[in-house]
Amino acid sequence: MTRMTMVQALNNALDIKMAEDERVYCLGEDIGWMGGDFGVTRGLFEKYGAERMRDTPLSEAAIIGAAVGSAVVGMRPVPEIMFADFITTCYDQLVNNAAKMHYMFDGQFKSPIVVRTACGAGFGGGPHHSQSVEGWFMNVSGLVIVAPSNPYDAKGLLIASIEDDNPILFLEHKALYRTKGEVPEEKYTVPIGKAKVLKEGVDVTLVASMKTVLDSMEAAAELEKEGISVEVIDLRTLRPWDHETVLDSVKKTGRAVVVNESPKMGGLAADVSAVISEEAFSELKAPVERVCALDTPIPFSLVLEKLIMPNKDDVVLAAKKTLK
């Protein structure tokens, strides 16, 4: 075990896969000799060269298109979209091509790409460098969304994603990049589609992902001081998310708070909440609560940004509401 930041863990995962599989290559803006805007690909250019660490122009559609095309002929591309907000410019490539290719040609082609992208607010990035984009993709059949909350999962999930045959949107929350954790140096995988119970409890279930996992763990610690026993689930895969783990927990606690950083309307939290209501209604002791961002774009001012984003206090309040 070594202590690594999430950036180092992701870098380590890419290094392991590129060393063992020649088909794996990266492409994106400034991912080559510069090592990526957040340093995730640092050192890989020196090790694997310009052919496998391809710097591209500011052509996101071409980045994803090239990734899909090369995946179809046997490569295992890991394209990077620098900021998740920019994904609007290659939305067609992901929605209409990557996600549908396997289905519309009835299994003749696969599109095993892993689109790494930096998402999330909290640093004054403003309206176009801060968004959480999972909601935009929740309706896209054929697409998988993976979203780690810590360095250990980040490495294991990235390796598993590169080895998976589905197109995967791999979300990396910027506020988590510098967080540290124990990470084995050798290769391992974390299963896609499996949530993790981070903390067991009996009174209320908090369902979170990425940065909201940290908020939820803090909220749980605060609630425990008041004698409330909290279970915290990290979804880890957002699409398709792990119904079984969430439902098992909610059937036990009878209460659920779903925490998500994107706006409430039509997003991940809406789906989780709906499934809980459909599948565990009779076990529920209170309506499901959702803690999400407000229905606004993300403002630049840190003061304003805080006012619209969900936080630990919101989670505490929502949990208490389910216990009233």
Add this chain to the structure above:
Amino acid sequence: MQDVSPEFYLKMYRDMRLIRVFEQALEREFKKGNVPGMLHIGVGQEATLAAIANVLRTEDGLFPDHRCHGLLFLKGTPGKKIMAELFGRATGVCSGKGGSLHSADASVNNFGDNGVEGSFMVTALGVALGWKMHDTDRFAAVMVGDGTSGRGEWHESLNLAAAWKLPLLYCCVNNGYAISTPVGFSHATAELYEFARSYRMPAVQVDGNDLMACYEATLKAAEYIKEGNGPAFIEYKTWRWQGLFSGEFRPEEEVHYWKVEHEPLSMARAHILKKGIATEAELLELEQGVEQEIESWVSYAKESPMPDPAKATANVYVGWEVKAK
């Protein structure tokens, strides 16, 4: 002029004929309600399509566009499987799940059309990149219409293909109109090869109704690409017969020029007779054979079963299934 054998010329003429009759049979069946969805046919563009088909090898790639059903079967897929796909039947090349705009066949390196015009122009970059990284001489033909030159992917694709010297042949079938809009009305230039020249790749304009002009230009570009020089671009100036849903919208003289004076099949046919490649009687026999072949594909499609209901939820993901209703 390129020296081709009489047999080869006759073969290309037969391919043109297959395209014409296929499209007309398809239109007939569409009007009868036997073909679901929308109809985009390539009548009038046969010389361009037959020339391209006869340059591509099986190992080369094809990204077909909305008006090239002919290329789908000329690439090597049995024509009856293409017809059945357009009828939405189980025996179709994509089990009836793709239809006219999404008929791919991995076994002959046809990567399928895309509903969003030009979207696959960037997908083609990846196929070409993958082949280049594997050090092959394979290349892919990217079929695009004139209207596609307005899309961002057009320019992203040409730029990156040139920068990375990718083995791509852009086949721009300029039939004069994007649905109803004349090409020169909505683009900086109506001479679309000029766009490609600005991306520093060889780009030429040919008479898209002149079979040998199309064949020569395509062959030359393919040789250039196979030598590892990077992409090339050909603009085939042609004209589509299909008007709008509301009918013909173009000036009478224009229609007359393209449908009568400069019509690709009659031009090739006249060449055959003039050069003594075949006699009138032999041509009639060939043409009759084509009619019979296409009608056998139509019958096959009509008699084929509808898709298995299980196909509705099959192959969404690799590794797990979507639950049926």
